[in-house]
Amino acid sequence: MAEAQLTLHQVNVNVAVGETSRPLLKNIDLTVAPGDFVTVLGANGAGKSTLFNAITGDKPVAAGTITLAGEDITRARPEHRARLIARVFQDPKMGTAPRMTVAENLLLASRRGRRLTLKSRGLKARMAEFQALAKQTTNGLDQALNKPTEELSGGQRQALSLLMATMEEPALLLLDEHTAALDPHTSSEIMTLTNTIVQQEHLTCLMITHQLEDALAYGNRLIVLQDGQLVADYAGAQKAALTRADLLQYFA
Numbered sequence: 001m002a003e004a005q006l007t008l009h010q011v012n013v014n015v016a017v018g019e020t021s022r023p024l025l026k027n028i029d030l031t032v033a034p035g036d037f038v039t040v041l042g043a044n045g046a047g048k049s050t051l052f053n054a055i056t057g058d059k060p061v062a063a064g065t066i067t068l069a070g071e072d073i074t075r076a077r078p079e080h081r082a083r084l085i086a087r088v089f090q091d092p093k094m095g096t097a098p099r100m101t102v103a104e105n106l107l108l109a110s111r112r113g114r115r116l117t118l119k120s121r122g123l124k125a126r127m128a129e130f131q132a133l134a135k136q137t138t139n140g141l142d143q144a145l146n147k148p149t150e151e152l153s154g155g156q157r158q159a160l161s162l163l164m165a166t167m168e169e170p171a172l173l174l175l176d177e178h179t180a181a182l183d184p185h186t187s188s189e190i191m192t193l194t195n196t197i198v199q200q201e202h203l204t205c206l207m208i209t210h211q212l213e214d215a216l217a218y219g220n221r222l223i224v225l226q227d228g229q230l231v232a233d234y235a236g237a238q239k240a241a242l243t244r245a246d247l248l249q250y251f252a
């Protein structure tokens, strides 16, 4: 087996409640191979976002280790992890700077975590590249490169967030219900784009969703969290054979 891209070993996360603490994640063991596209399911409050927060460093782990691309990041600062990990949130407003144009946002994303040098190419030199990138979205983003992002539709803004998150090929892509705020048609467009980019760039990706159809249709692996524990892990043919009824048992 290829070396794992992401490993969580006996990860525990707690939250303080008065004088005591309450466990939010309990002994999570998870090994994700390079190129795995894992859909993450679980009822409200099961710990899905906490899992992402533990990986990004937004929530400290009380015990256990997290390794990404061969590096132990358990205690690494969130800013360091941000160079390796890209995350797209539910709210289309979260991923982009509203007053800046689409092209400016793309330029910023392309320089993420890099030191600027005299040789860094400016906006003008990169317009054709950004145009080709935006064209992939099939929702008119390529015609809006000079528009401030606050003037975009939610779908265009989420497509832009996705391009920005993936253009520098992160070691890990975290999608946190990134289509939940979109109408069914737009959501389906963004899912198609997501799948294309993940396959094309051979990205390692975890995607939280409450849409059972999407959890079944996309990815090569599906995990379920319940009350802070990893209670199911289906891969390959086993995942492909899953039905909606199989998944509903976890929400009884």
Ligand SMILES: Nc1ncnc2c1ncn2[C@@H]1O[C@H](COP(=O)(O)OP(=O)(O)OP(=O)(O)O)[C@@H](O)[C@H]1O
Pocket (backbone or CB within 6 Å): 015, 024, 042, 043, 044, 045, 046, 047, 048, 049, 050, 051
């Ligand atoms: N800072 C915090 N203080 C107290 N409780 C917290 C904190 N952060 C999360 N929790 C609790 O931890 C549990 C897990 O929350 P989390 O957001 O990870 O769940 P989730 O599976 O992502 O849920 P949802 O589907 O609703 O987004 C919930 O009971 C939540 O109330």
